[in-house]
Amino acid sequence: MAQKTFTPSELYDAWPVLSRAERVEGFEFLQRDDAESFFLQLSLRDRANLVLGLPAGERRLWVRLLAPDDAADLIQEAPQKERSALLELLDNATQREVKGLLDYAEDDAGGLMNTRYSRLRPEMTVGEAISYLRRDAQSRARTTYYAYVVDHQERLLGVVTFRDLIVTPADKSIGEVMRTQIIAANEEMDQEALSKLFMRHHLLMVPVVDAEGRIKGIVSVDDIVDVVQEEATEDIHKIGGAASLDGPYLQVSLAKMIQKRAGWLAALFLGEMLTATAMGYFEAEIARAVILALFVPLIISSGGNSGSQATTLVIRAMALGEVRLRDWWRVIRREFTTGLALGLILASIGLVRILLWQYWFAAYGEHYFLIALTVSLSLVGVVMWGSLMGSILPFILRSLGFDPASASAPFVATLVDVTGLVIYFTVAAVVLRGTLL
C-alpha cells in the first residue's frame, strides 16, 4: 500500500480502510487545491486525526482553514495533551472565539454553533445593509443565508434572508423587511432537542440565544444531519446491546471494541445466570419429565423475540417524539393486545407442530396432548409477557433518567428468559400434575 498515490475520490473511498500513516501519506500526495477541498469534506473526527498525523510544521495551514466552530470541534476531538498546541496555531481573534466555544458542552446548541454570522441594525435601509454585507463578506469565512437583526445589546430582533434583501426596494428599512417570528434555540438546548426543532419547522439555520435573548451564534442544518445520523447510530448500538462505539467500526481499536462490548455482555451473562438458578429449582421436574427440557429454548426465545420487537419499536418511537412518557398506559394497552394476538399465533403453530410430530414420529409418548397444551399455553403467556416487558422497560428507564435505548433487545431477552422459565414450569406443574409430574 505504501507509495501508492490516490486521486482525491480514490483516497476518499479508501479512507476508512487506511491506517493513519497511509492516510497522511495519501493526503500529502494530493495537489494543493485538491487537498483543500478533500480536507473540508472529511468528517471532523477524520480531520482531527489527519491534522494530528501531520508534522507539527504543516498543521497551522490546515487548522486555519476551519471556521471557529469547526476548529473548536476539532480541538475537542483531539487528545487532551495536544489541545493547547492546536489552539495556539490559530490567530488571536479566532483563538478567543474558539476558547469561548470550548466552554460549551459538545452536544449543546452552544457547542454546535458557528460564531461567524452577519448582523444588521433595524434602522439601516436595505441598500445600506447590502453595502455593509458586501464589505463584511471579505472578513468572514463561511457563507450563510440569513442576516440577523440585533439591537445595541445584541438582542435578537429579527431575521432577513439574503433573498429578502435582493427582492426588496433599496430604500425600505431593515426593521420593515425583517421577519420577527423567529425560532431560536437556547444555548444549553441539547442536540437531540435541537434536531427536533429543525425537523419540525423545516429550518436551514437556527440562531442560538442566551437567557437575555442575546444572539451568540447560529447552527446550520448541515450540522444537524450529522447529529441525526450520530444519534441514530448511538441508539442502534445500544439496541444491539453494546455501548456506543464512538467511531467507525473498522477504525475503533480492537481493545476498545472488546471493552465496549464486554461490559454489557458480562452484565447480561450475570443476569442470565438466574436461568441456571431457575432451572435448578425445577431440576426434579426435568428429571421426571425430560421431555419438558426439549422446549425450553423454544419458549424462552419466543419471549425474547417478542420483547425485542416491542422494545425496539418503543425506543425508536420515543426518540422520534411519537411516544412520550405520559403515553405509557396507551402503549401498555396496545402491547397487551398485540402480545396476546402474537402469542395465540405462535401457540397455534406450536400446537400443530407437536401434534404433527406425534402423528408422524410418535415423538412425545402417551401424554402428547398435555405436553402440546403446556407448550401452547406457556407460549401465550411468555409472548405477552415479553411484549409487555419490552414496551414498559424503556418507560421505566426514561423516567429514572436513563437512556431508554439501554433497554436493548438482549437486555429484554435476558429479563424475559428467567421469567419465561418460571411461566413454563408453572404451567407444566398445573397441566401435567398427576400424569407426568
Next chain:
Amino acid sequence: MAQKTFTPSELYDAWPVLSRAERVEGFEFLQRDDAESFFLQLSLRDRANLVLGLPAGERRLWVRLLAPDDAADLIQEAPQKERSALLELLDNATQREVKGLLDYAEDDAGGLMNTRYSRLRPEMTVGEAISYLRRDAQSRARTTYYAYVVDHQERLLGVVTFRDLIVTPADKSIGEVMRTQIIAANEEMDQEALSKLFMRHHLLMVPVVDAEGRIKGIVSVDDIVDVVQEEATEDIHKIGGAASLDGPYLQVSLAKMIQKRAGWLAALFLGEMLTATAMGYFEAEIARAVILALFVPLIISSGGNSGSQATTLVIRAMALGEVRLRDWWRVIRREFTTGLALGLILASIGLVRILLWQYWFAAYGEHYFLIALTVSLSLVGVVMWGSLMGSILPFILRSLGFDPASASAPFVATLVDVTGLVIYFTVAAVVLRGTLL
C-alpha cells in the same frame, strides 16, 4: 376530548394521540393564520391525512398552499382512489408539474425534488439578475438560496448564491461570478445515496439533472434530514426483528401492527423449532445428566447476545458506508479476535460462578469441575460462533441483494441457538465421557 379547543402548540403536542376526527376538529378551531403555519409544519403523512379528513369543499385551499414537490408527496401518501380528485384541486400549471413529479419513484432524487427554483443565464449582469429575481420572486412559492445558471437547452452551467449576488459589483456578468464546480444528483439516484452526498459535502441544496445534464429540480437538505431519520427508523425496526412500521407507533392500526410483527416472529419461531429437534437428539444425554439442561438457556443466550452485538454493529457500519462488501475478510478477522476475547471473559465468569456455587451449596455433585469445564469451553465456542455469524450474515444478505438490516438481532439469536446447542452437547460428550455420560 370533543369540543376541546387547542392553541397551535397544544394541538401539535397532542397530535400523535388524537384520532383523525379530533385532529380535523382541533385544526378547524385554529385561527386562519395559525392554521396555515400549523399545516406547514406537519409531516407530509399528517398533512395528507388531515386534508383527506377535511370536507371536500375545504381541501382546495390547503392543497394549493403546497409547493409542487410537497403536493406530489401528499398525493403519493393518499389512497389510490383519492389521488385524481386531489390532483384536480391544483391549478393547471401546478397540475402539470405535479404529474411530472409523480412519474418518479418516491425514494429517488426525482421524487424528492422541488421544481420551483430560480434560473439565470450566464450572459446576464449581476444587476440584471437581481432585477430578474425580484420580479420572479412574486411568482414562486418557496424561497431558495441559490440561483442556477443554465444555457438555452436548460443544461446546468453553474450556480450563484443570493449572497454572491449581494456582495458582487452589479456590472459583473453571472458567467464570471458563478461557481462551476457543482455537485449534482442524477434523477434516479436513490434517497440513501443522495443523503450520503449531502453529508459528505455538507450541502444545503443539490440540483437534480437528467442524463443530458439538464436541470430538473432541486433537493433541499431539510428534506434530507427527514430521509436520514426515516432510513434509520426502518433499520432500527428491522434490527429489532419487525418489518418497518411505516408510521408512528401509536398511529399504526393494531391489525397492521400485529401483521408487521407476526411475520418475522412466526418465521423465527419455525426456525427456533429446530432447537426442540436438536434437544430431542440429545434427550438421552439430558436424561442421564439432568444437570446439563440447567445451563442450556445460559449458553444459548450468550451466543445470541454476542451475535446481536456483532450484527447490529456491522449493519450500522454498512448503512453509514464505513464497511463495504469487500471488507468482509477484515470484519471476520476482527470478530474472530473479539469473539474469542469475549468468550474467554464469559467463560471465566461462568467458571467462577460454578466453582463458588459448588463451594457454598455443593450444587453440582462430584463431577462439578468437569461440568464447569464443559460450560466454560462451550461458552468460548458459542460466543465466538455468535460473533462470527452475526457479522457475516449482513454480508451474505447484502451480496444476495437483500437489506443487511434483515439480519436482525432475533434472527441471529435464533440461528445461534440451534448451533449453540450442538456445540454445548458435543463439548459435553467429549468432556464428560466415562463420568456423567
